[in-house]
Amino acid sequence: MTDVSMESAAPRGTLTTVDARTKKRNAAEKRFRAYGLTAIVIGLFFLVVLAVSIIRSGLPAFTQTVVEVEFTLTQEQFDEAESQLLKTKAYENIFIAALQSQLEQRGLNVAFDAAAIERLLGKTGGTIREYFRANPDRIGTPVSFELAASSRVDGYFKGRVTRDSVVDSRFLMVTDLDLVDALYDAGIIKSAFNWNFITGADTGVDNPGGAGIGVAVIGSFFMMLVVLVLSLPIGVAASIYLEEFAPKNWFTDLIEVNISNLAAVPSIVFGILGLAVFIQFMHLPQSAPLVGGLVLTLMTLPTIIISTRASLKAVPPSIREAALGVGASKMQTVFHHVLPLAAPGILTGTIIGLAQALGETAPLLLIGMVGYIARAYPEGVVSGFIDPNSAMPAQIYTWAARADAGFYEKAWGGIIILLLFLLTMNLIAIILRRRFERRW
Amino acid sequence: MYDAPSTTKEAVVTDVKIQANDVQVYYADNHAIKDVSVAIQDKTVTAFIGPSGCGKSTFLRCLNRMNDTIDICRVHGKIEIDGEDIYDKRVDPVQLRAKVGMVFQKPNPFPKSIYDNIAYGPRIHGMARNKAELDEIVERALRRGAIWDEVKDRLNAPGTGLSGGQQQRLCIARAVATEPEVLLMDEPCSALDPIATAQVEELIDELRQNYAVVIVTHSMQQAARVSQRTAFFHLGHLVEYDDTSKIFTNPEDSRTESYITGRIG
Ligand SMILES: Nc1ncnc2c1ncn2[C@@H]1O[C@H](COP(=O)(O)OP(=O)(O)OP(=O)(O)O)[C@@H](O)[C@H]1O
Ligand SMILES: [Mg+2]
Numbered sequence: 111m112t113d114v115s116m117e118s119a120a121p122r123g124t125l126t127t128v129d130a131r132t133k134k135r136n137a138a139e140k141r142f143r144a145y146g147l148t149a150i151v152i153g154l155f156f157l158v159v160l161a162v163s164i165i166r167s168g169l170p171a172f173t174q175t176v177v178e179v180e181f182t183l184t185q186e187q188f189d190e191a192e193s194q195l196l197k198t199k200a201y202e203n204i205f206i207a208a209l210q211s212q213l214e215q216r217g218l219n220v221a222f223d224a225a226a227i228e229r230l231l232g233k234t235g236g237t238i239r240e241y242f243r244a245n246p247d248r249i250g251t252p253v254s255f256e257l258a259a260s261s262r263v264d265g266y267f268k269g270r271v272t273r274d275s276v277v278d279s280r281f282l283m284v285t286d287l288d289l290v291d292a293l294y295d296a297g298i299i300k301s302a303f304n305w306n307f308i309t310g311a312d313t314g315v316d317n318p319g320g321a322g323i324g325v326a327v328i329g330s331f332f333m334m335l336v337v338l339v340l341s342l343p344i345g346v347a348a349s350i351y352l353e354e355f356a357p358k359n360w361f362t363d364l365i366e367v368n369i370s371n372l373a374a375v376p377s378i379v380f381g382i383l384g385l386a387v388f389i390q391f392m393h394l395p396q397s398a399p400l401v402g403g404l405v406l407t408l409m410t411l412p413t414i415i416i417s418t419r420a421s422l423k424a425v426p427p428s429i430r431e432a433a434l435g436v437g438a439s440k441m442q443t444v445f446h447h448v449l450p451l452a453a454p455g456i457l458t459g460t461i462i463g464l465a466q467a468l469g470e471t472a473p474l475l476l477i478g479m480v481g482y483i484a485r486a487y488p489e490g491v492v493s494g495f496i497d498p499n500s501a502m503p504a505q506i507y508t509w510a511a512r513a514d515a516g517f518y519e520k521a522w523g524g525i526i527i528l529l530l531f532l533l534t535m536n537l538i539a540i541i542l543r544r545r546f547e548r549r550w
Numbered sequence: 551m552y553d554a555p556s557t558t559k560e561a562v563v564t565d566v567k568i569q570a571n572d573v574q575v576y577y578a579d580n581h582a583i584k585d586v587s588v589a590i591q592d593k594t595v596t597a598f599i600g601p602s603g604c605g606k607s608t609f610l611r612c613l614n615r616m617n618d619t620i621d622i623c624r625v626h627g628k629i630e631i632d633g634e635d636i637y638d639k640r641v642d643p644v645q646l647r648a649k650v651g652m653v654f655q656k657p658n659p660f661p662k663s664i665y666d667n668i669a670y671g672p673r674i675h676g677m678a679r680n681k682a683e684l685d686e687i688v689e690r691a692l693r694r695g696a697i698w699d700e701v702k703d704r705l706n707a708p709g710t711g712l713s714g715g716q717q718q719r720l721c722i723a724r725a726v727a728t729e730p731e732v733l734l735m736d737e738p739c740s741a742l743d744p745i746a747t748a749q750v751e752e753l754i755d756e757l758r759q760n761y762a763v764v765i766v767t768h769s770m771q772q773a774a775r776v777s778q779r780t781a782f783f784h785l786g787h788l789v790e791y792d793d794t795s796k797i798f799t800n801p802e803d804s805r806t807e808s809y810i811t812g813r814i815g
Contacts, residue, residue: 358621428658432721434619436671436728437648446670447660 164525171523174304174319175259175267177231177293181208182252183242191239198235202227205234205255213296220292229286231257232317258306258319259299261516263290267301270515307523311485312505318516321509323524325484327531329399329499330468332488334535336403336495337410337467342460344407345414352415353422354444373412380409381473389477397478397498405473410463417459421452453546461539465532471503480504502528567592567732567762568613573627575608575617582608584786586627590779595754595763597773597794600783601809606766607655609783610734613764614650615643631732648675651730655737655766657717659709659724664701667709667720668692671728687727694756695723696749715746722750726757733757735765739772751776770810774798782806 128136183204191200206227213220227234234257242249258264262282265271276284293299310322356362384405388394394401425448433443474480479501488494500508506524509517568590575583583605590596598606608617615636617623629636636646648671660667668688671677678684688705692698697719701712709720718741725733735754739747754776757763767773773780774794781791782803790797790806801807 426658428654428656429660430619431616431654432658432660432724433670434616434647435614435652435654436674436724437644438670438674439644442674446674451661 168522168526170268171307171519172304173301175264176256176302177299178256179209180252180254183249185249188249198239201238202235205238216296218292218296220289222289226286229282230263232260261318261514264319312483315512318514321520323505323527325487326500326502326505330501332399332494333403333501337406340407341410341414345411346418349415349418353419369412369415377409377470378472380405381476385476395496397482398496399499400495401477402474402479406467410467413463414459418456421455425451454543457539457543469503471507474501474504480507565592569630571628576624578622582786586788588791590762592762593758594779595758595777596779597777598766598781599773604783605786606783607736610736610766613734614647614652618643648728649730650732651725653722653725653735653738657721659717659720661710663706664709665705668724668727675728691723691727694726695719696753715742718742732762737766
């Protein structure tokens with residue numbers, strides 16, 4: 111691009127007319143700017159496409175179609191239901207009666223049976239019974255129940271399922287949709303924000319409506335904690351030693367080459383290493399965030415070491431000389447002057463490493479975190495580390511692999527949560543960076 | 551030729567502060583200092599002059615073992631300060647550098663406040679028992695660096711925000727704050743204007759009361775003005791070392807004469 115040829119000295123002219131050489135140079139500059147702008151526009155275009163498609167596919171996961179029915183359970187009804195053999199069936203009948211009376215109140219007359227309700231809402235009796243057994247004081251007062259609609263009904267509202275595409279099955283009949291429409295007109299069925307998706311646990315393969323990512327978020331959180339606590343101090347200490355203290359000889363060169371190579375090792379290799387060392391040899395628990403964190407630490411270390419060494423190298427040698435010149439020791443020089451100047455760069459490297467680790471699925475596959483159905487929150491901090499759990503990318507992968515279309519939407523929703531988690535991490539890093547940089 | 555230095559600056563015979571014998575310095579295969587022996591006197595300003603690349607900085611950096619930080623650099627021979635071999639295995643270079651301060655060619659203030667720039671050395675050497683004492687040390691150092699009046703109102707401003715000349719005086723103040731016995735200055739005035747240069751030269755003359763000062767300079771006038779002794783280096787050799795007045799009026803070696811008259815270098 112740059113013209114360094116000297117073939118013809120520009121003829122002497124006035125400054126107000128642009129000579130050919132300058133014209134050429136200016137044109138080259140303009141062209142380069144256009145290339146740069148084009149590259150940015152293309153990049154932005156793909157970013158927008160990505161963001162829009164993620165949001166469009168993922169947002170439905172944050173709403174859930176629910177049926178809201180209010181009714182009062184009397185003490186006699188409760189006693190009678192508890193005395194029966196099929197207790198939940200009794201509660202279901204009470205619920206159906208309540209629903210029917212509410213429809214009638216609104217002047218709507220639709221016929222439906224218990225089987226249809228089961229197709230729409232799953233086993234409602236159990237939920238209601240559990241509630242009243244847990245809250246006996248609510249017996250005799252009006253209680254409003256919000257029951258999640260089944261995946262297909264939810265899909266009907268979100269446009270995933272249409273009347274034409276429905277094939278009668280034990281999951282949904284075409285006639286059920288008439289009932290759904292009627293309930294919708296009555297305002298009984300509606301769309302609500304799905305808090306359970308954010309805070310809830312994973313369900314089995316048959317209940318996409320109830321599945322949440324909350325427990326996996328906790329799993330990822332504990333994993334990131336392990337990665338941060340281990341890889342940052344180890345990585346920074348190793349880099350400082352290699353960069354500032356270690357003699358330059360073939361041995362340290364070898365270490366350097368190896369670290370650079372480690373950064374390029376596929377993550378699944380770290381996964382199988384983790385399986386062999388941490389689980390089979392050290393007998394750490396399977397599927398535990400602690401093991402996941404250890405494996406991801408191995409993966410993150412090279413990234414942190416490389417970026418830390420680069421930012422240590424970028425500190426001007428004159429600063430080191432100045433400190434040594436006033437009689438500071440090597441360590442004082444590093445910790446008082448070099449490290450603070452390198453801190454922003456170290457932070458950037460750390461956040462890149464952590465972000466990579468956060469989104470990593472392959473190594474988790476081998477230590478049993480993918481496919482583990484995390485149904486409950488860990489009980490405490492310790493069990494948060496050692497109890498089997500899932501992690502966000504593992505959870506997303508698991509959902510995407512399930513058959514029910516409801517899970518597909520959850521997978522996209524999970525990606526939104528994953529990105530939000532990442533954004534939060536980056537935000538913290540930016541704030542910290544600002545802090546460090548204020549020290550000139 | 552230059553004017554002979556005034557009589558007040560005539561060298562007084564004093565104790566030897568630094569004695570170097572047969573010093574050789576190698577950068578890998580590059581033999582940068584060859585057989586240099588020199589006796590640097592206490593309470594005297596010694597100037598190192600010579601063409602670029604002749605090894606002035608290298609030799610200066612041997613005197614406080616700053617060359618230790620360069621991996622490929624090897625130093626042979628003996629350098630004694632107050633009769634103690636500074637390359638002895640038992641000598642801690644950190645302790646040595648507290649005793650032998652250094653000012654570099656390029657101003658290199660810490661990216662910290664002006665106050666912290668000065669206070670850093672005294673702090674790590676435990677020279678002040680409390681804040682008031684430290685304040686006093688900082689003020690004294692800044693005054694000796696001839697920069698106090700310019701910065702006294704903004705001690706908390708970053709040292710890197712000063713002009714080049716101010717930064718250099720800040721670095722000189724930083725070097726004297728730790729009360730060294732020897733002060734090494736590598737072309738301290740190359741970034742300064744004539745007024746600041748005059749201030750620094752005045753300062754050097756003042757420092758002579760207490761310290762042995764070694765200054766590398768490319769300015770013959772400066773060497774003639776501030777120093778009592780002058781050493782002329784050429785291609786790694788110490789060609790001539792004598793009273794400044796003698797070097798500038800009646801040099802013995804023809805190379806010295808050609809250099810100071812501007813024919814080599
Ligand atoms: N860090 C280094 N690594 C390798 N060689 C070096 C290094 N520093 C200096 N040298 C070499 O040592 C010789 C002397 O350099 P030195 O810096 O001492 O010269 P100088 O007299 O201070 O020059 P100037 O007046 O330009 O500052 C030169 O040949 C130079 O190439
Ligand atoms: Mg030099």
